[in-house]
Amino acid sequence: AKQPVRVLVTGAAGQIGYALVPMIARGVMLGPDQPVILHMLDIPPAAEALNGVKMELIDAAFPLLKGVVATTDVVEACTGVGVAVMVGGFPRKEGMERKDVMTKNVSIYKSQASALEKHAAANCKVLVVANPANTNALILKEFAPSIPEKNISCLTRLDHNRALGQISERLKVQVCDVKNAIIWGNHSSSQYPDVNHATVKTPSGEKPVRELVKDDAWLNGEFISTVQQRGAAIIKARKLSSALSAASAACDHIRDWVLGTPEGTWVSMGVYSDGSYNVPAGLIYSFPVTCRNGEWTIVQGLPIDEFSRKKMDATAEELSEEKALAYSCLS
Numbered sequence: 606a607k608q609p610v611r612v613l614v615t616g617a618a619g620q621i622g623y624a625l626v627p628m629i630a631r632g633v634m635l636g637p638d639q640p641v642i643l644h645m646l647d648i649p650p651a652a653e654a655l656n657g658v659k660m661e662l663i664d665a666a667f668p669l670l671k672g673v674v675a676t677t678d679v680v681e682a683c684t685g686v687g688v689a690v691m692v693g694g695f696p697r698k699e700g701m702e703r704k705d706v707m708t709k710n711v712s713i714y715k716s717q718a719s720a721l722e723k724h725a726a727a728n729c730k731v732l733v734v735a736n737p738a739n740t741n742a743l744i745l746k747e748f749a750p751s752i753p754e755k756n757i758s759c760l761t762r763l764d765h766n767r768a769l770g771q772i773s774e775r776l777k778v779q780v781c782d783v784k785n786a787i788i789w790g791n792h793s794s795s796q797y798p799d800v801n802h803a804t805v806k807t808p809s810g811e812k813p814v815r816e817l818v819k820d821d822a823w824l825n826g827e828f829i830s831t832v833q834q835r836g837a838a839i840i841k842a843r844k845l846s847s848a849l850s851a852a853s854a855a856c857d858h859i860r861d862w863v864l865g866t867p868e869g870t871w872v873s874m875g876v877y878s879d880g881s882y883n884v885p886a887g888l889i890y891s892f893p894v895t896c897r898n899g900e901w902t903i904v905q906g907l908p909i910d911e912f913s914r915k916k917m918d919a920t921a922e923e924l925s926e927e928k929a930l931a932y933s934c935l936s
């Protein structure tokens with residue numbers, strides 16, 4: 606039988622955490638034959654709620670769940686983990702300056718980076734969900750220099766899945782038949798959802814999304830803004846954020862990273878830029894990637910038109926500014 610993998614979820618008493626931990630315990634993230642031990646971290650004011658989540662996990666009697674650690678101690682939480690999903694973060698509150706939020710998150714990610722570096726399992730894969738996700742991931746990378754940069758990522762898979770969902774609704778096709786959308790850049794409203802290379806499986810073979818939609822104005826306008834603003838639309842409808850789809854996307858992200866992307870399919874992941882597509886090196890930027898043997902590779906050689914270039918540059922620009930702001934909070 607397989608040895609259990611220890612999976613850390615920070616901010617586990619929060620909304621996303623509540624949706625995410627049962628998915629992990631059911632094998633949605635690492636597969637139906639992979640036992641797991643859940644490590645849940647939260648801050649002291651949330652300790653009681655966290656313990657409640659632990660009680661529910663016990664009550665759910667998940668066959669794959671071999672143990673639960675619920676703690677407010679960062680070192681205990683990080684010890685031995687092979688996967689770390691960082692959902693805990695300081696939320697933007699009304700009236701707060703961006704710099705204030707950034708200062709809080711920089712200090713959280715700095716201390717968690719050190720704990721992961723010292724105590725996580727070798728080759729631990731890290732996924733940052735908490736916003737500003739790309740920049741939090743970058744801070745984590747900076748303060749965990751012994752964790753290889755290929756092991757640190759941020760979540761843009763929800764945006765990617767939203768793009769697939771919008772195309773499937775528009776064309777009235779199954780979402781599983783739509784693939785190869787791309788989210789470029791920041792997990793923020795400056796992200797660029799790109800379907801120039803996306804295809805749909807049809808009875809007469811694979812067809813480009815652009816050819817089937819036949820409405821460039823929609824694809825270049827409303828489609829993009831709908832994906833960019835979907836989070837806000839869900840908050841408006843539910844009065845709560847999109848925790849279910851965020852948790853599901855986090856599972857998709859780790860599953861594809863660990864178990865591989867299907868042949869001919871790519872997904873979007875926020876990863877450390879090596880300068881591909883003229884994106885400044887040293888940003889955590891969302892690219893199209895394929896995964897094999899537990900490693901991602903940026904899909905190379907896709908033609909980029911002028912419209913896309915501008916949008917890719919604008920979101921890179923925003924990330925450079927966030928990076929500068931984060932560094933200014935460190936000093």
Ligand code: NDP
Binds near residue numbers: 646
């Ligand atoms: P959620 O679980 O709803 O969200 C957690 C984080 O994920 C937020 O930063 C949120 O960003 C981000 N996020 C990214 N994508 C999405 C999405 N699609 N939908 C919703 N959120 C998204 O927040 P809660 O407040 O319910 O829970 C946060 C938990 O973190 C709390 O239990 C809190 O105690 C804990 N916490 C832990 C800290 C630590 O570990 N040191 C520090 C501070 C808090 P956004 O804010 O932009 O919505």
